[in-house]
Amino acid sequence: MISVKKKGVLGDLKESLIQKIFQTSGLLAIIVLLGIFALLFYTAIPAFREVSLKEFLTSTRWDPTSPERPEYGLLSMLASTVMVTIGALLIAFPVGVAVAAYLSDVASPRVREIVKPVVELLAAIPSVVVGFIGITLVGPMIAKIFNLSHGLTALNGSLLLAIMALPTIISISEDSLNAVPISFVEASLALGANRWQTLVRVKIPAALSGIIASLMLGMGRAIGETMTVLMATGNARAFPQGFLQSVRTLTANIAIELGEVPYYTTHYYALFAIGLVLFIMTFFVNLTADVILEKQKRKLQ
Amino acid sequence: MKKLTATIGLLALLLVASLGLTSPASAQKKMIQIKGSDTMVNLVQILAEEYMAKKPGTAIAVLGGGSGTGITAIINGTCDLANHSREWKPKELDLAYEKGVRPRIFAIAVDALSIIVNEKNPIETLTMAQVGSIFRGEIKNWKVLGGPDQKISLYGRQSNSGTYSFLQEHVLNNKNYSPDVKEMNGNAQIIEAVVQDLAGIGYVGVGYLYDEKGEVRKGLKVLKIKKDDNAPEYSPLDKEAVYSAKYAISRPLYQCTNGKPSAAVADFIRFELSPEGQAIVEKEGFFKIGKDLMDQNEKNLR
Numbered sequence: 001m002i003s004v005k006k007k008g009v010l011g012d013l014k015e016s017l018i019q020k021i022f023q024t025s026g027l028l029a030i031i032v033l034l035g036i037f038a039l040l041f042y043t044a045i046p047a048f049r050e051v052s053l054k055e056f057l058t059s060t061r062w063d064p065t066s067p068e069r070p071e072y073g074l075l076s077m078l079a080s081t082v083m084v085t086i087g088a089l090l091i092a093f094p095v096g097v098a099v100a101a102y103l104s105d106v107a108s109p110r111v112r113e114i115v116k117p118v119v120e121l122l123a124a125i126p127s128v129v130v131g132f133i134g135i136t137l138v139g140p141m142i143a144k145i146f147n148l149s150h151g152l153t154a155l156n157g158s159l160l161l162a163i164m165a166l167p168t169i170i171s172i173s174e175d176s177l178n179a180v181p182i183s184f185v186e187a188s189l190a191l192g193a194n195r196w197q198t199l200v201r202v203k204i205p206a207a208l209s210g211i212i213a214s215l216m217l218g219m220g221r222a223i224g225e226t227m228t229v230l231m232a233t234g235n236a237r238a239f240p241q242g243f244l245q246s247v248r249t250l251t252a253n254i255a256i257e258l259g260e261v262p263y264y265t266t267h268y269y270a271l272f273a274i275g276l277v278l279f280i281m282t283f284f285v286n287l288t289a290d291v292i293l294e295k296q297k298r299k300l301q
Numbered sequence: 302m303k304k305l306t307a308t309i310g311l312l313a314l315l316l317v318a319s320l321g322l323t324s325p326a327s328a329q330k331k332m333i334q335i336k337g338s339d340t341m342v343n344l345v346q347i348l349a350e351e352y353m354a355k356k357p358g359t360a361i362a363v364l365g366g367g368s369g370t371g372i373t374a375i376i377n378g379t380c381d382l383a384n385h386s387r388e389w390k391p392k393e394l395d396l397a398y399e400k401g402v403r404p405r406i407f408a409i410a411v412d413a414l415s416i417i418v419n420e421k422n423p424i425e426t427l428t429m430a431q432v433g434s435i436f437r438g439e440i441k442n443w444k445v446l447g448g449p450d451q452k453i454s455l456y457g458r459q460s461n462s463g464t465y466s467f468l469q470e471h472v473l474n475n476k477n478y479s480p481d482v483k484e485m486n487g488n489a490q491i492i493e494a495v496v497q498d499l500a501g502i503g504y505v506g507v508g509y510l511y512d513e514k515g516e517v518r519k520g521l522k523v524l525k526i527k528k529d530d531n532a533p534e535y536s537p538l539d540k541e542a543v544y545s546a547k548y549a550i551s552r553p554l555y556q557c558t559n560g561k562p563s564a565a566v567a568d569f570i571r572f573e574l575s576p577e578g579q580a581i582v583e584k585e586g587f588f589k590i591g592k593d594l595m596d597q598n599e600k601n602l603r
Contacts, residue, residue: 065460067475076480140497149454149500152483234483235459246483256484260369260461262396263377 037279044276047072047269056273060239062253064267072270074277076239080154080247083240084229085222087158088165093215095162096169097204100211103170104177105199123167131231134160139232146244152234155243160228165218172217176210176296177203209296216289220282226251250278331565333361337371337384338463339487340412340506341554344585345384345573351581352572359565365487368463375559376402381566385555386412386463386506387470403560405601408553409573411588413507413537414464416524416550417492419499424448426525426534429549433472435502438479443500456491456503457482464488467552468504496520507537508586515586526550543588553594554587567602574598 048056051072059073099119103112138159139151180203188198204211234246235256248256254271261268335345342365349361364380371383376397389397389404397404416432418424424446427435434440435453444450457478458465469475485491491503492510496518510517517523517538525534528549535542535549542548556573558566572578579589590598 061480063477063480065466066477067469068477135493143497149451150483150494150498152494230486235485236455236481236483238480246481248484256459257461260367260373260459262373262393 040272040276040279044269044273047266047273050266051270056270062237064257064270070267072266074250074274076237077248077250077253077274078277080233080240081223081249081251083243084154084157084161084233084247084249085219087154087243088161088222089215089219091158091162092165092169092218096166096214096218097173097211099166099170100173100177100214101199101204104174105195105203119167119170122163125164127164127225127227128231130160130164131228134228134232142244148244150234152232152246153244154233154240154247157229157233157247157249158243160232161222161225164225164228165222168221169214169218172214173207173211176207176214179210179296180206207296209292209299213289213293213296216285216292220285220289223285224251224278224282226255230255250274254278331359333359333382333566333569334364334380335361335382335384335556336364336366336374336380338368338386338554339365339458340386340462340464340508341384341410344410344508344554344582344587345556347585348573348578348581349569351577352569355572356568359569361569367459367461368466369461372557375404375557376400378402378559381558381563382569383557385557386552387466388555389557390466404557405560405562406555406557407570407574407598407601408555408590408594409570409578409598410554410582411543411590412552412554413543413548413588414467414504414550414552415507415510415537416502416504416526417495417510418502418522418524419495420520420522421499422448422522424524425522426527428527428529428532429472430529432526433474433476436468436478436482436504437473437476438481451500453502454498454500455479455482456485456494456498456501458488458491458504459484459486464504464506468550471550471552492518492521506587507543510538511586515584540588544591551588553590562602570598570602 056072056074058075059071060076061071061073062077063071099115103115107115134156135152139153139156141151142153142156142159143149143151184202184206185198188202189195193201229249230252233249233252235248235252236246237248238245240247254274257267258271261271333349335349342363346363349363353359353361363384368383368385368387371380371385372389372393374380375383376393389406394404416427422443424443427446431440431446436455436457438455440446441453442450443453457468460466465478469478483494485494485503488505488509491505495501495503497520510521510523512518523536523538525536526549527534533547535547537543537548537551539548543551556570561567562570573582574590574595583589
């Protein structure tokens with residue numbers, strides 16, 4: 001029996017006060033989220049007084065300061081964002097899952113103790129430093145390998161974003177692999193499967209929803225990343241033709257133009273409209289990840 | 302728990318920092334906030350350092366960001382002095398007047414806009430029309446200009462840059478830039494890119510061409526420019542050609558204030574325009590301003 005101290009009136013008051021504080025904090029997060037959404041929405045809407053929604057979503061030309069005719073098409077930048085993100089995940093996902101499997105299944109406790117903090121440290125590298133590496137190291141390497149005159153390409157951005165998405169993918173995949181009940185593994189081994197078969201046919205399928213959630217969260221990180229792609233991808237506005245061309249992502253465009261734009265002009269509102277598009281994209285990616293993670297938790301309980 | 306401790310630590314640190322900032326010693330200093338053109342940021346920084354060495358009572362902070370950023374800052378009242386390498390656009394003037402801002406403009410130096418390529422590029426000279434065609438994306442291969450069969454790799458500044466606007470207005474004849482231009486964050490980045498890119502071409506302010514020793518950066522070739530096919534060619538490195546306006550793409554570099562400059566700001570501008578200030582301008586690779594502009598400045602200072 002655990003003995004419970006008798007609480008006086010004061011204790012009750014304290015407890016309800018603390019409860020209130022926690023409750024408010026929880027609510028605050030929701031209020032902030034709704035507030036940001038409302039602000040974005042409110043500031044983005046005036047853009048469509050002058051720009052048709054159709055032009056905004058289907059035109060590939062973005063040139064708001066053009067002396068010929070200002071153009072507000074987001075499609076090229078949307079395609080660039082999707083391309084760079086998918087490229088990053090194609091690299092980071094297999095590597096990330098392999099590292100997670102290694103950490104949870106193969107690595108000795110000592111190795112794990114070293115590798116895990118190192119992976120987590122990877123998440124702590126400022127994005128501007130990653131971008132710098134892209135300019136000075138990864139970019140020139142790409143130029144050399146593919147015989148290009150420069151390396152400021154979508155591939156450069158994808159490689160760097162892959163590095164940045166890795167910690168998320170590794171740590172969430174590893175957590176979900178570790179959450180697979182030991183009884184599954186024991187049953188598999190008892191039936192004569194070797195460790196590889198157990199990993200590939202039992203553990204990974206059992207943890208699959210968690211692994212997919214890690215992919216989604218990594219994607220959320222990659223879509224929203226700004227500084228690195230701004231520095232590494234060359235920021236050409238043309239519609240992307242391939243991974244070896246310069247591209248400009250949605251985030252980079254906002255970062256480039258928001259600092260200079262005269263306030264309360266169509267250009268200004270249009271940048272917020274881009275922000276709204278980004279917000280909706282990352283919101284759905286993160287929401288999907290959450291739903292999948294929740295499912296996984298229930299399945300394994 | 303760890304996070305909480307870290308947060309408290311951070312808050313404490315901020316508190317200490319803010320206390321330090323409000324100490325009485327720094328409160329008495331006159332502060333001048335300067336913002337704007339990336340082309341001018343190094344030059345004005347050096348002018349400010351020299352000035353502060355002479356007048357320790359003034360603290361000057363110089364930020365870049367682009368001419369558009371500087372002009373926006375003057376309109377929004379977030380700086381005392383804006384650097385801009387292009388003239389005000391009618392839209393910006395309207396906005397300023399609407400907000401009760403009355404810009405006063407001073408020319409502090411002259412820049413020769415330089416077209417640069419990689420050292421290994423055999424091209425030496427381009428006409429204004431050719432430069433325009435290249436950046437509009439009409440000429441796509443160096444072969445057309447007598448160079449190697451290689452796709453031209455374009456480097457430029459972002460649309461908030463005065464240099465971007467100036468080139469668009471005076472060389473691209475107010476036509477759109479090619480969407481393939483890679484937009485770099487400042488003059489220095491364009492230079493780094495062109496030094497590495499054999500097929501690269503870019504445009505920068507003349508002051509950025511030199512390294513610490515006052516020589517043209519290694520790996521870079523500064524193109525000579527002809528006004529048209531029959532005109533003689535001139536280099537932006539040729540002082541005499543720039544001063545006599547024979548070099549085709551030179552432009553004044555400006556600063557502006559909102560209304561009559563305050564005593565502290567006026568004193569700094571006087572220093573920039575003094576023979577000593579103008580000597581620094583030349584040492585940094587830019588050019589001194591002529592008599593007409595100087596008279597205009599004098600009027601605006603009063």
